[in-house]
Every structure is written in C-alpha cells, then in structure tokens.
Amino acid sequence: MSTSRGARQPTIKEVASRAGVSPMTVSRTLAGGVNVRPDLQERVMAAVRELGYYRNENARSLRPGQPSGLIGVAITNLANPYYGNFALGVEEVAAEHGRRIILGNTGEDAGRERQLVSDFIGRQVDGLILVPTSGDAEHLQPERLGDVPLVLASRRVPGLDVDTVLLDDVGGAYRGTLSLLDAGHTRIGFLGNRSSVFTGERRYRGYERAMTERGAPIDPSIIARDQQDVDAASRAARAMLDHPEPPTAIFSANNRNTIGALREIGRRLRDGVPGPRPALVSFDDFELSELMPVPVTVIDHDARLLGREAATLLFARLEGTAEAEATTVELPVTIEHP
C-alpha cells in the first residue's frame, strides 16, 4: 500500500552494532583502516557485506569543505551525437577524478539553463560545465555561482570571463572555404546559423575572410543563415540551387545543414532535376561521407576531446593548479578531402 518497499538503506550505526564496534571504527575502516586492528576491520567488512551497506555520500558531503563529488553538466542537445561525445569526454575525465556528472539538457532554452544551474548548485556540485545558450548571462556571473568554478564549452558568453574550450571555428571555416576556392570555385553558397549563435558567427567569419582574401564576391542571395534543423536546411539548399545563378559549391557550417543540403542534392539527382551538382564542404564530420553522390570535404574535430579538455580545465581550477586568470583552449580541426 505504502510507497516504500522493503528495508531502507542501513546506516553506519547498524553496521557498527552488528560488528560490535562503534560507528567511528566503521567510519575509519571504510576510510582505509589506518589505526584499526585487522580483526575489527574484518568484522566491519563482514557486517557491511551482510547488510548491503553503502556510505551515504550526501551525508558525508554535508560537512563544509567536503566536496560532493558531483560535476554539473548542461548541454544544449543530447540527441546530437556531437554533444553525446562531448558528454562522454567529460564523464571519462570526471570518473578518472572519482567524480560523477549530473546531466541536464537545455534544448537551447535560457530559462531551462537557469533552472539547471540553480539545481546543480543546490546539489552542491564541485563544478559546472556548460554549453551555454545564447540568452543572457546574469545567472552565470561569479557572484551568483558563489565559489563553484564554471567552464564554458563550444561557445563563449559575452561579458563572462571564465575558462573556455572552443574549436578553431574561424580557422577551420577559413581553410575549408579556401579548399573550394583552390579547386576553382568562386561562387560559393553558405548554409549556417544566425550570427547570434556563437559558432555560427565564427564560422561565417572564416568563410568571409577566405572569400575576401581571394577576391571572390560574397553574394547575400546565396547565403542562408537561419537553419537550425535538417528540414530548414533542405529548403534553404533548394532555394539556393533554384537561384538563377546557382553556386557551384556550398559551405555548410554544421552537421544539420550538411545533411539537409545532401538530402536536397540527392532528391535532385533522383528526380533528374537539371542544374549544378555543387561540391560541399561540411563543418562537422558524418559517417559515410565518402559514399555521397557529390564530393564532400569534411572539417573534422573531436567532440570527446573537447569534453575531456573542458573537464581537465575544471579540475585544474578545483585543484588550484590553474592560472589565476581565465584560460581559453582552442582545439584544432582537421580537413579531410574526399
């Protein structure tokens, strides 16, 4: 009838009385057993096994100065394999340091991010790792976080000077665009995100720089910067290829736009729609790119490594080995030609 089933978790007192010792002896045994007689240690461990006792970590961390062993991680979209890998990297390094991660998904919603951060702090996390949304950053200011260190990943937040791990978005987009220009293309379309999205802005800048440097004209009518999902990207690619003067190549600033563009190109091939079969450069890797019906150059990077770097930065902060001022790590990207 009641909600609780069976026995609740045994406490250290129950273990102690079963082993015929004091709670302190149990505590000391579980802490490594220094200055506890071996026979008592054995009796304690036997009682622990028999009762199925686990230390209550929440009670342990109640004592101030004691770390909770939890790292709060908030990412924007777990369904994106990129962030799945990122979370994995964070989890790995956290586990190496004996910590667990509490994970929340913001879905690009600033309100949800705010909630998550509050909750994480309420749970006494030792640190925070965040892929920030583009909303305001008031809730991330140091005075709001108390002494909980924060690391940003993938994106920076204006007016917030904290440790950050980024990709070399500008350089990658620059080099990717150059590879198209080197192949003789001059009319190159752009598919990407709004400039309010940090990476969207940076990747556009790389594209722009390469185009300008080589004297290739930038035509706003073949630049689409507001697609967040595959369907929108498909539509944008369609419009671009239906342009009276269509591009001969397309730079796609992220995975979603690449998939959308390829869907549209595939459709045209199947349906026999005339017009160019544009070459593609994709920021973000995807599987089987080598089997695509048009050549796809991939700007690849390691999301898992990005997660590992973020966690490494955080633990440097926690262990006091970090520089006084905020550090930014910018991870290189690689270009893979078809």
Add this chain to the structure above:
Amino acid sequence: MSTSRGARQPTIKEVASRAGVSPMTVSRTLAGGVNVRPDLQERVMAAVRELGYYRNENARSLRPGQPSGLIGVAITNLANPYYGNFALGVEEVAAEHGRRIILGNTGEDAGRERQLVSDFIGRQVDGLILVPTSGDAEHLQPERLGDVPLVLASRRVPGLDVDTVLLDDVGGAYRGTLSLLDAGHTRIGFLGNRSSVFTGERRYRGYERAMTERGAPIDPSIIARDQQDVDAASRAARAMLDHPEPPTAIFSANNRNTIGALREIGRRLRDGVPGPRPALVSFDDFELSELMPVPVTVIDHDARLLGREAATLLFARLEGTAEAEATTVELPVTIEHP
C-alpha cells in the same frame, strides 16, 4: 593560494539573520509560504536574492523518507547516438517529474557498472535505469539494491525479474529478413553481435525464423556474429563478399555493422571490384540511407521513446502506481523501404 576561492554557499541561518527572522520562517517561505506573513516572505526573498542563497538539496534529503531527486542512469556507450537519444528521453521525463539524472558510462564493462551502481546508491538515488552489460548480475539483485527500484533498458539480465523496456528485436529482424525474401533473395548473409549480447541473440532469432519459415538455407559461412565496431564489420563484409558463392543480400543487426558493410560496398564500387552489390537491411536507422549506392531497408525505432518509457516505468514504481509484478514493455519498430 588555498583551493577555496571566495565565499562558500550561504546557509539558511545567514538568510534568516539578514531577513531578521528565524531559519524556520525561511524554510517555510521557500516551501511555498503557507502561514507566513506576506511582508516576512518578501523580506526573506530579498535576503535570498541578495545573498545568492540556494537550498542545500543534500542536507534536505538527509531526512529519511525524503527523496534525493536523483535518478542514476548507466548506459554502455554514450558516443553511440542511439544511447544519447535514450539518455535524452530519460532526462526529459525525469525533468518533468522534477528529478535530475546522474549519468555514468559503463563501456560494456561489468566492473565499471558495479562501481557506478554502488556510487549511485551511495548518493541516495531514488531509482536506477540501466542498460546492463552482459556480466553477472549479483550486484543488481533486489537485496543488494535495498528499496531502490531498477528498470532495465534494451537488454534483459538472466535471473533478474524487474521492469524492462525492450525493442521488438525478434519481430523487427523477422520482418526485415522477410522483406529481402519477398524481393526474391534466398542467399542472405548476416552481420551481427555475439549471441551473448542480448539484442544480438534476439535479432539473429528473427533472421533465423524468417529464413526457416520460407525454406531458405542458413549457411554458417555467410554468417558473421562477432563484430563490435565498424572496422571489424567492414572486414566481415569483405570476407562475405569474397565468398565463392557470395550472398545477394545482407541483414545487418545494428548500426555499426551497417556502416561497416556500406564502407566495404563503397570501396568495391570505387575500385571496380567485380561481384554482387548486395541489398541491405539494417536494424537501426542512420542518416542519408536514401543516398546509398545500394538499396538499404531500415528497421527504425525511437531510442528517445525507449528512454521515456524506461523513465515512465520507473516513476510508476516510485509513485506506487505500478503493477505488483515486473512489467516488460516491448516497443514496436518500423520498416522503411528504400
């Protein structure tokens, strides 16, 4: 110099003295403010804002019977988008119930799973959701878990009778294989996992049933059941296609094997290797399957929904609305023809 920077988290006492009330009044205000004078509530809220106070959830949940608000989730491989989506589904439902998830990655390692479960229980999780590894299950027995409910996902554990969410592996594999037989294929290869992997075994059973039912011979020399990653799958596909009597179609039991097989098929096309271009049925969806050089039928399913169902089962248990005996939910799969 020291590790701790700045002020530590303020306590309820500090809020109370700043607002000029007792800690109890603060506690009551934060709990909704029943029977607290509105002007005092305002003073309390002002003090909360000024100090940047967050309730210590660990201390709150110390009181027995109080839920911690945490759900422990252990999955085998976060880098796999399938499990990323699964975790997302769990996270969504948990958030709807005001809970957070602690996430751990087992990497198919039973020892790591054991560690994670211990740690989760030590952190007083309200429930556990697990994609179990194939190791032994002693640490998952009810007496070891105390009163913490457990839900298994994707796989069952022998000798453990708990709530479980599965895919219709057998039915999906059966129908997928049938679609190849319907298309006239009789010599169909199989790429999959060892039978010790729960889904590997079930999907093979579906394949086997369809073949037997239609009187198609099952030839062990075109059955490869030991590939865990893309490279191994590629090699297995290569051997299969180099067979003196190669299959005209291949059933692939999971995403990794599908990608591997397609890599090999693509290589043969590029290099002009003679031989069949086998049709493919893939258990697990992947993006751009419609652009592949051979027709690919996809057995699709919704990992996010699987996560949602697992969490729903868990909360039914937690809220006492579940059946007395363990429930199994088997989610349907859909077949998408090229």
Add this chain to the structure above:
DNA sequence: CTTGCGGTTGGTAACGTTACCAACCAGGGG
C-alpha cells in the same frame, strides 16, 4: 615501579535542513 608514548577505541559535536511541538498573538463568542 613509574612515566611516557604510540596505537587503538569511543563519545561528542557539528554540518544544513525541516518535522514537530510549544508559545504567542489577536479576535470573537460565551
């Protein structure tokens, strides 16, 4: 034989919070 020391053990208090109970207040009915 006493002293002192190191190893071992247990009692106490405190971490931050809230359930429970007691105290107090004002106002209305007797």
Add this chain to the structure above:
DNA sequence: CCCCTGGTTGGTAACGTTACCAACCGCAAG
C-alpha cells in the same frame, strides 16, 4: 472578563556522517 481558536513564529531534535578530543591499553625506557 475569560477562554478558545486559528494564524503565526521560533526552539529543539534528528537525519548520517566524520573531525576532534579524551580515554584506555600495553610496552619500553628510566
């Protein structure tokens, strides 16, 4: 006028754990 009621407030204790201190032991040195 007193008593009771209901709304409001605060004190106390307890949740499970461990740091700190006190106590005790046996043994070696003086």
